Amino acid sequence: MSAPILWIFLPLILAGLLLLVPNQKVISLVACIFTLFLTLAAWLLEVDTAMTIGNWSFKITSTFEILGRTLVLGSGDRSLLALIYGSSIVWFAVAPAAKAARRLTPLGLAITALLVAALAVEPFLYAALLIEMAVLLSIPLLSAPGKKPGKGLIRLLIFQTFAMPFILFSGWLLAGIEANPGDLGLVQQAAILIGLGFSFLLAVFPFNSWIPLLTEESSPYSVGFILWIFPTVTLFFGLGFLDHYAWLREAPTLMSVLTTVGILMVVSSGLLAGFQRHLGRIMGYAVIMETGFSILTLTLRGTVGLNIFFMLLVPRILCLVIWAFALSILKAHSPTLILSEIKGLGRTWPFATSGLVLANLALAGMPLLAGFPPHQAIWDGLASTSQTVVLWVLVGNLGLLFSAIRVLLAISSAAEGSQWESRETGAQRILLSIGFLALLLLGLFPQWVLPLWANLPGLFIHLGQ
Amino acid sequence: MITVINWIALLITVATSIGLLLQRDWRWGIGLLAIQYLSIFWLVQTLWPVSMAAVKLATGWMVCAVLGIAQLNKDHEQETEVSWPQGRLFRLFTAGIIMATTFTLSLRTSGWLELSLPIAWSCLLLIGMGLLQLGISAQPFRVILGLLTTMAGFEIIYAAVETSTLVAALLSTVNLGLGLTGAFFLNMSQEDKP
Numbered sequence: 001m002s003a004p005i006l007w008i009f010l011p012l013i014l015a016g017l018l019l020l021v022p023n024q025k026v027i028s029l030v031a032c033i034f035t036l037f038l039t040l041a042a043w044l045l046e047v048d049t050a051m052t053i054g055n056w057s058f059k060i061t062s063t064f065e066i067l068g069r070t071l072v073l074g075s076g077d078r079s080l081l082a083l084i085y086g087s088s089i090v091w092f093a094v095a096p097a098a099k100a101a102r103r104l105t106p107l108g109l110a111i112t113a114l115l116v117a118a119l120a121v122e123p124f125l126y127a128a129l130l131i132e133m134a135v136l137l138s139i140p141l142l143s144a145p146g147k148k149p150g151k152g153l154i155r156l157l158i159f160q161t162f163a164m165p166f167i168l169f170s171g172w173l174l175a176g177i178e179a180n181p182g183d184l185g186l187v188q189q190a191a192i193l194i195g196l197g198f199s200f201l202l203a204v205f206p207f208n209s210w211i212p213l214l215t216e217e218s219s220p221y222s223v224g225f226i227l228w229i230f231p232t233v234t235l236f237f238g239l240g241f242l243d244h245y246a247w248l249r250e251a252p253t254l255m256s257v258l259t260t261v262g263i264l265m266v267v268s269s270g271l272l273a274g275f276q277r278h279l280g281r282i283m284g285y286a287v288i289m290e291t292g293f294s295i296l297t298l299t300l301r302g303t304v305g306l307n308i309f310f311m312l313l314v315p316r317i318l319c320l321v322i323w324a325f326a327l328s329i330l331k332a333h334s335p336t337l338i339l340s341e342i343k344g345l346g347r348t349w350p351f352a353t354s355g356l357v358l359a360n361l362a363l364a365g366m367p368l369l370a371g372f373p374p375h376q377a378i379w380d381g382l383a384s385t386s387q388t389v390v391l392w393v394l395v396g397n398l399g400l401l402f403s404a405i406r407v408l409l410a411i412s413s414a415a416e417g418s419q420w421e422s423r424e425t426g427a428q429r430i431l432l433s434i435g436f437l438a439l440l441l442l443g444l445f446p447q448w449v450l451p452l453w454a455n456l457p458g459l460f461i462h463l464g465q
Numbered sequence: 466m467i468t469v470i471n472w473i474a475l476l477i478t479v480a481t482s483i484g485l486l487l488q489r490d491w492r493w494g495i496g497l498l499a500i501q502y503l504s505i506f507w508l509v510q511t512l513w514p515v516s517m518a519a520v521k522l523a524t525g526w527m528v529c530a531v532l533g534i535a536q537l538n539k540d541h542e543q544e545t546e547v548s549w550p551q552g553r554l555f556r557l558f559t560a561g562i563i564m565a566t567t568f569t570l571s572l573r574t575s576g577w578l579e580l581s582l583p584i585a586w587s588c589l590l591l592i593g594m595g596l597l598q599l600g601i602s603a604q605p606f607r608v609i610l611g612l613l614t615t616m617a618g619f620e621i622i623y624a625a626v627e628t629s630t631l632v633a634a635l636l637s638t639v640n641l642g643l644g645l646t647g648a649f650f651l652n653m654s655q656e657d658k659p
Binding site: 168 | 599603605608612615616619622623626627629630631632634635636638639642643645646649650653
């Protein structure tokens with residue numbers, strides 16, 4: 001057995017089989033057990049080392065050859081696999097309570113497997129093709145049943161498809177640079193193509209218009225999943241680029257470009273989030289802001305920046321799951337999700353509305369919540385290099401905080417005499433309560449999740465130097 | 466002789482890409498796309514072995530078949546563009562600008578990538594026309610035609626620098642995926658009706 005078969009092909013096969021199963025609970029149960037098995041396997045099994053269980057000896061090889069190219073998942077990738085599949089369990093486990101399991105679980109599993117393949121393929125530039133295939137699979141997941149495809153969905157398809165040619169073509173130029181590193185013209189062309197490719201993939205301003213549109217027109221839970229997995233894997237892909245190419249890593253303009261892009265994303269999304277009237281759009285802008293923060297961590301040289309980059313991952317998934325789940329509960333009651341139409345819902349949907357506000361506050365970096373420790377570390381790191389950058393970042397954060405206050409005002413402005421009640425189902429209440437507890441605990445004890453990402457910086461040895 | 470056929474393939478590309486921009490009947494759209502894939506096949510086979518280049522043709526025609534079947538199952542009411550000029554004269558004018566621009570660019574590209582002029586011009590023309598299609602239309606069918614056209618242009622240019630079988634297979638899968646997405650979009654619109 002090879003590692004790519006276990007972590008790529010088996011999930012793809014299972015995803016295909018799960019599409020045929022009509023029962024939501026069965027789909028979720030099977031997918032959760034399977035992804036848990038994959039997570040534990042990534043955590044416990046060694047790759048390229050013979051292992052013995054009783055009389056049975058086996059070895060998981062790291063490579064799998066396909067059409068002259070290889071998929072490689074070595075020992076170093078185990079932490080990454082555990083993180084990706086472990087996070088997927090959270091999404092799949094909550095999906096039935098959000099009534100999204102029928103579509104999300106099989107397609108989500110297939111998308112996850114394809115994106116893992118994107119991180120495993122060598123030469124790694126071919127990842128662009130696999131990411132594009134995952135994008136194509138996300139279209140049926142994000143489409144609203146019985147409705148025409150919305151602008152957001154079409155723009156997602158166009159922008160993400162545009163990324164592929166740029167990345168692939170830059171690969172050819174990069175090969176030329178390796179052969180002739182002194183050719184500055186070639187370096188410049190490659191840098192422009194890579195920049196454009198990643199701008200499309202990471203939805204960098206102005207190529208991010210599809211995110212707020214999509215959060216408005218599609219199922220919030222499915223959008224939440226897509227907005228978690230695509231930026232996360234793309235950021236890993238980007239780190240791979242930086243780690244692999246010394247000329248890119250050591251380019252004198254790289255830091256200023258990353259800082260500008262990061263600030264642009266944080267400030268624009270923060271300010272726009274502050275003035276949105278649609279709850280879904282606020283979540284969309286928060287995701288853009290988080291991508292901006294991840295980019296900013298790369299400007300903090302050495303292991304500090306890389307550690308903060310990975311530190312952001314766990315709080316982000318937690319906040320996004322809670323936010324998307326709460327939105328999907330509220331959407332069933334108030335399909336438009338406009339602020340004016342959710343007035344006073346805090347009295348009737350206390351868990352879901354609390355989820356919205358807490359997740360929003362956590363991503364805004366509110367103390368005592370999960371987002372605070374990594375955001376505080378970013379502010380600290382940025383302050384040591386530039387006060388101006390910190391001020392801009394603060395403006396963005398304040399925008400997101402302002403949106404949380406507006407939501408809080410809307411949900412708490414109930415008519416006089418209205419009674420407190422909870423219309424969420426038992427499962428929804430339990431899952432949201434677990435989420436709130438996790439948000440609080442991660443805010444107080446961020447070191448508890450350290451083992452989840454502690455080995456990840458080792459994947460990018462050159463960046464950590 | 467081959468050079469002459471390359472120029473003929475370029476002319477076919479010009480005609481089909483402009484036709485795709487101007488057409489208002491889906492049958493013409495799919496027919497023109499199928500012919501366009503024929504010229505793409507010819508241009509790619511100058512860079513790749515015929516057996517590999519044939520994959521482009523087979524995939525392209527499969528995409529046309531998928532889109533055609535999806536269109537057959539759709540109710541065809543009059544669909545109009547809502548946001549951009551609908552006139553053929555406007556489209557013809559912008560197509561002319563694209564042709565002129567891509568010709569200028571292809572003079573440099575052909576030298577840079579060591580491609581013959583008709584091949585370089587065809588690639589850039591397809592990319593340009595696809596982008597134009599994407600820019601002036603929000604109809605899902607036209608968007609898919611635009612994406613397929615843009616991708617086709619890129620695939621020819623990429624064939625000049627990459628001959629990997631895996632890339633050919635993955636690009637074919639992406640094209641098929643785009644075709645299936647187009648069919649899905651058309652069916653989504655269909656579900657809207659009682």
